Amino acid sequence: MLRSHASARTSLKKWCAALLFVLGTSAELCLPDAIPEGERQNVLDSAGREIPIKFIVFDWHAAEVLSSIAKIMVEEALGYHAVFDEHRPFTVMDVALKLSGCLDSTCNDMQISDSHVALDCWLGSAGTDTDTFMQQHPGKAPEDLGSIGYEGEEALVVAGKLVDEAYEHSGFALDFYRSYNQSHYSARKHFDGIADLPREDFLRCDDPVAIFVDTPYMNDYARWSGDTDGLLAVEGGYNAAGLLLPTSV
Numbered sequence: 660m661l662r663s664h665a666s667a668r669t670s671l672k673k674w675c676a677a678l679l680f681v682l683g684t685s686a687e688l689c690l691p692d693a694i695p696e697g698e699r700q701n702v703l704d705s706a707g708r709e710i711p712i713k714f715i716v717f718d719w720h721a722a723e724v725l726s727s728i729a730k731i732m733v734e735e736a737l738g739y740h741a742v743f744d745e746h747r748p749f750t751v752m753d754v755a756l757k758l759s760g761c762l763d764s765t766c767n768d769m770q771i772s773d774s775h776v777a778l779d780c781w782l783g784s785a786g787t788d789t790d791t792f793m794q795q796h797p798g799k800a801p802e803d804l805g806s807i808g809y810e811g812e813e814a815l816v817v818a819g820k821l822v823d824e825a826y827e828h829s830g831f832a833l834d835f836y837r838s839y840n841q842s843h844y845s846a847r848k849h850f851d852g853i854a855d856l857p858r859e860d861f862l863r864c865d866d867p868v869a870i871f872v873d874t875p876y877m878n879d880y881a882r883w884s885g886d887t888d889g890l891l892a893v894e895g896g897y898n899a900a901g902l903l904l905p906t907s908v
C-alpha cells in the first residue's frame with residue numbers, strides 16, 4: 660500500500676486485512692456504529708484547503724475491491740470524507756507520481772497533490788524507476804506501508820490435459836522447461852498459434868506501461884536467464900524483444 664505524506668496520519672492496512680468481507684455501496688452505511696456522512700471531516704491539503712481523502716485506484720478488480728473496503732473504513736470508522744480518483748492508472752509509477760504531486764520523476768515541477776492512498780500496489784514488479792523515484796525523493800514520494808496481508812505470484816501455467824497429451828503422444832514433458840528446445844521437439848504443435856489469440860488481450864512489448872521496456876529490470880533478466888534471443892539490445896542494456904504480451908489473466 661502506498662500513502663502520501665499529506666494524508667491523515669492513520670494506517671489503513673490493519674482494517675483492510677481484517678475486513679475483507681465488508682462490501683457495499685457508498686450511499687448506505689455498512690458498519691454498525693458507522694459515523695454518518697453529516698458528521699465526517701475533511702483533511703487539509705498543503706495549501707490549507709479542506710479536501711476529502713482521495714484514493715487512487717489501480718485499473719484492476721482487486722484494487723477496486725480493496726479500495727472500496729478501505730473507503731468504507733475511512734468514512735464509517737474514521738469519520739473522514741473519502742472519494743476515488745476517476746482516473747484508473749495501470750502503473751505504480753503513475754500512482755507514485757500522483758500521490759507525491761511531482762509532475763515527473765525528477766520532481767523539479769510539482770503541483771499540490773489532492774490524493775492520499777493507493778492499495779494493491781505490486782511494488783515487486785513495479786520496475787526500477789519507481790524504486791529509484793521513492794529513494795531519491797523521500798520527503799515527497801509516497802511511503803510504502805508494507806503488505807496488507809497477502810502475496811501474489813506470477814507464473815507460466817500449462818493445462819494438465821495438455822501436459823498429459825504431450826507425454827502420451829511423444830514422451831516429452833511440457834512441465835519441464837528443457838522440453839521447449841526446438842532442436843529436440845516442437846512443443847508448439849500442442850499450442851494455439853499467435854494468430855489464434857485475441858489481440859485485445861495483449862500489450863505490445865514496447866508499450867511504455869510495460870516493465871519490459873525498463874532497461875535495468877530487463878538487464879537483470881538477461882543476467883539471470885542468458886536468454887538474449889528474447890531480448891533487444893538498447894542503450895544501457897536490454898528491453899524485451901517480440902511484440903505481444905498478455906495484458907492480464
Ligand SMILES: *[C@@H]1O[C@H](CO)[C@@H](O)[C@H](O)[C@H]1NC(C)=O
Nearest residue numbers: 836837839840841842843844
Ligand atoms: C537445445 O538443444 C541443443 C542441441 O542439443 C543444444 O545445443 C542447446 O544448448 C539447447 N538449448 C538450450 C537453451 O538448452
